Amino acid sequence: MKPVIQLVDFSKTYASGEIEVKAVRGVSLTMLEGEFVAIMGASGSGKSTMMNTIGCLDRPTEGKYLLDGIDVGTLDRNDRADLRNKKIGFVFQGFNLLARTTAVENVELPMLYGRPVLPGREQRRRAMESLAMVGLAGREDHTPNRLSGGQQQRVAIARALVNRPALLLADEPTGNLDSRTSIEIMGIFQRLNDTGMTVVMVTHELDIASYCKRIVVMRDGLIKSDTEVAGRLLASEQLARLDAEQQAVQLHP
Amino acid sequence: MIGATLKLAIRALHRNLLRTLLTALGMIIGVAAVIASVSMGIGAKVQVESQIASLGQNVVMVLSGQVSRGGFNMGFGTAGTLTKEDFDAVRREVPGVKGASPEVRSFAQLAVGNQNANAQVIGVGGDYLEVRAWPCTSGGTFGESEVRSAAKVAIIGRTTAKTLFGDDVDPVGQIVRIKSAPFTIVGLLQAKGMNMMGQDQDDIVLVPYTSAMKRLTGATTFRSFLTQAESPDDLASVQTEISELLRQRHKMGPGRDDDFLVRTQQEIAEAATATSRVMTMIIGVVASVSLVVGGIGIMNIMLVSVTERTREIGVRLAVGARGWDVLFQFLTESIVLSLVGGLLGIALGATISQSVPKLFQVPTVIPAWSIIVAFGVSAATGIIFGFYPALKASRLDPIDALRYE
Numbered sequence: 001m002k003p004v005i006q007l008v009d010f011s012k013t014y015a016s017g018e019i020e021v022k023a024v025r026g027v028s029l030t031m032l033e034g035e036f037v038a039i040m041g042a043s044g045s046g047k048s049t050m051m052n053t054i055g056c057l058d059r060p061t062e063g064k065y066l067l068d069g070i071d072v073g074t075l076d077r078n079d080r081a082d083l084r085n086k087k088i089g090f091v092f093q094g095f096n097l098l099a100r101t102t103a104v105e106n107v108e109l110p111m112l113y114g115r116p117v118l119p120g121r122e123q124r125r126r127a128m129e130s131l132a133m134v135g136l137a138g139r140e141d142h143t144p145n146r147l148s149g150g151q152q153q154r155v156a157i158a159r160a161l162v163n164r165p166a167l168l169l170a171d172e173p174t175g176n177l178d179s180r181t182s183i184e185i186m187g188i189f190q191r192l193n194d195t196g197m198t199v200v201m202v203t204h205e206l207d208i209a210s211y212c213k214r215i216v217v218m219r220d221g222l223i224k225s226d227t228e229v230a231g232r233l234l235a236s237e238q239l240a241r242l243d244a245e246q247q248a249v250q251l252h253p
Numbered sequence: 254m255i256g257a258t259l260k261l262a263i264r265a266l267h268r269n270l271l272r273t274l275l276t277a278l279g280m281i282i283g284v285a286a287v288i289a290s291v292s293m294g295i296g297a298k299v300q301v302e303s304q305i306a307s308l309g310q311n312v313v314m315v316l317s318g319q320v321s322r323g324g325f326n327m328g329f330g331t332a333g334t335l336t337k338e339d340f341d342a343v344r345r346e347v348p349g350v351k352g353a354s355p356e357v358r359s360f361a362q363l364a365v366g367n368q369n370a371n372a373q374v375i376g377v378g379g380d381y382l383e384v385r386a387w388p389c390t391s392g393g394t395f396g397e398s399e400v401r402s403a404a405k406v407a408i409i410g411r412t413t414a415k416t417l418f419g420d421d422v423d424p425v426g427q428i429v430r431i432k433s434a435p436f437t438i439v440g441l442l443q444a445k446g447m448n449m450m451g452q453d454q455d456d457i458v459l460v461p462y463t464s465a466m467k468r469l470t471g472a473t474t475f476r477s478f479l480t481q482a483e484s485p486d487d488l489a490s491v492q493t494e495i496s497e498l499l500r501q502r503h504k505m506g507p508g509r510d511d512d513f514l515v516r517t518q519q520e521i522a523e524a525a526t527a528t529s530r531v532m533t534m535i536i537g538v539v540a541s542v543s544l545v546v547g548g549i550g551i552m553n554i555m556l557v558s559v560t561e562r563t564r565e566i567g568v569r570l571a572v573g574a575r576g577w578d579v580l581f582q583f584l585t586e587s588i589v590l591s592l593v594g595g596l597l598g599i600a601l602g603a604t605i606s607q608s609v610p611k612l613f614q615v616p617t618v619i620p621a622w623s624i625i626v627a628f629g630v631s632a633a634t635g636i637i638f639g640f641y642p643a644l645k646a647s648r649l650d651p652i653d654a655l656r657y658e
Contacts, residue, residue: 052652055571057571057651057652058652077575077576078575078576078577081570081573081574081575081576082573082575084571084572084573085572085573086573090571090572092568092655096564096567096568096655098565098568100268109568109569109572110572110573112257112574112578113569113572113573113574113575113578114573159572163573
């Protein structure tokens with residue numbers, strides 16, 4: 001397996017006023033193709049900084065970050081934008097869909113900035129394909145306000161997938177969702193991961209992290225632990241269990 | 254890429270339709286003011302030019318001196334310092350003079366049968382119609398022999414002819430009584446319309462100046478006479494020569510002011526258009542100020558729009574938009590906004606300029622260049638005032654933008 005993410009002695013320092021804040025202090029971490037990693041930690045642990053750096057939204061102050069073999073630290077703003085466009089699919093906690101814009105147009109968004117730009121018909125075809133992958137075929141023309149939170153997050157995942165990225169990066173993807181919908185979303189991630197997609201997500205919920213294969217826990221800008229998930233949950237089983245429980249409740253009023 | 258960005262911009266503007274229209278209002282008013290004021294300025298210029306042209310071709314006017322009565326200056330033409338001898342000398346001695354004619358003006362009662370009219374009767378020479386480039390539609394002018402013999406012949410203007418004879422009668426050969434003296438009509442003038450003062454130039458009767466002086470006014474001097482230069486290039490030299498000749502004839506030593514005034518047609522035209530040019534300029538400046546105000550309105554609303562859509566900008570940057578893409582998107586939006594304002598402004602300005610002649614009897618002309626300039630200026634306003642907000646949007650940090658509440 002080739003490495004998708006390589007952090008070598010990565011540090012990030014923010015200058016807030018006169019005080020320098022060291023958000024991450026010398027972290028080395030490698031994630032291989034096909035991994036499914038949860039980054040956990042309390043607020044201020046440096047996990048958001050890790051996320052922003054892995055997502056090429058920011059550059060390391062010290063150390064190196066290689067994404068799919070490319071040294072991100074040497075790239076300027078525009079090159080990083082191109083790299084994000086090609087290699088990374090983002091999923092956010094608040095979905096961040098464009099309001100009053102249909103699902104399919106939201107999914108087409110990253111392709112508007114592709115180099116080269118695909119013809120309109122090809123964009124539409126890929127967006128439809130992507131929506132079908134997250135189980136939203138038939139809802140292409142719905143605007144976000146006509147979709148439930150789970151459906152909105154599916155649109156966001158479809159948007160993240162549409163440029164066939166090397167890495168799917170999710171920032172608290174279930175933070176705004178109820179528990180059942182959260183499991184459904186985790187199910188989508190698990191299915192994508194089964195097809196070989198590398199998935200990295202930041203979460204503070206341990207039960208959500210249990211759907212991943214590996215958990216990296218951060219504390220005070222350092223990795224506190226980095227472990228394989230023991231007793232990994234499968235979304236399909238959990239959903240089936242939930243259905244059974246619900247049925248049981250209905251049978252014994 | 255441009256098509257997609259344009260679609261995006263139109264959609265974003267359509268979403269806040271009321272806001273878009275209110276913002277565009279500044280541009281609409283500015284552009285409409287420019288279009289309307291230019292059309293009025295050009296219209297006035299065209300009108301003045303056609304009126305100056307109706308004076309004749311390459312005309313040099315000579316007016317007699319001014320007289321003061323009780324402290325009031327009565328203006329040039331009141332002193333009667335021009336004599337028939339002066340006129341003959343000018344005609345004989347000034348090179349480049351093609352034709353010349355005095356103008357002896359008076360009002361007189363006219364009668365044909367039981368029809369009455371009061372019209373201006375001008376005593377003129379045989380060259381008058383040629384100097385003023387004023388042809389007859391029927392009959393013709395009188396000649397030098399009629400002038401010499403103070404013959405009772407007349408050329409009649411269109412309006413006067415209509416009053417006295419009705420529409421369909423050719424008055425040539427008929428008799429008109431001017432102050433009860435019978436004059437034979439020899440020519441009917443082509444219609445000429447109003448002059449600069451709004452007077453009807455066709456309510457007129459022309460008679461030999463000798464007849465006018467002897468039978469109608471009793472005057473012995475001329476208020477003014479017109480001369481015609483052979484070509485536009487001769488105007489200046491004819492003007493100087495006439496001045497020198499008249500100063501000599503009037504025995505005026507150096508240092509004494511002329512007791513006459515020589516004006517070329519060009520000078521009259523320039524004086525007449527100067528006022529309207531200044532007016533056009535003032536309105537133009539006011540209109541440009543309102544364009545700037547409109548532009549500031551656009552800048553203001555674009556800044557609001559950028560702030561409102563910070564998260565959207567963050568998402569776009571995150572999924573791979575370069576700064577340039579965001580800049581281009583917002584710039585397109587402000588250009589579309591100002592062009593919408595510009596186009597509506599052109600439409601409004603054209604409407605105003607169409608209705609002005611009906612309301613105020615002022616002619617208007619919309620030149621093609623004013624529309625092109627208005628269009629270009631509104632596009633430029635969009636670029637200039639949209640650039641800063643767009644730049645601000647493009648420089649947003651994606652992390653901060655995504656976190657923006």
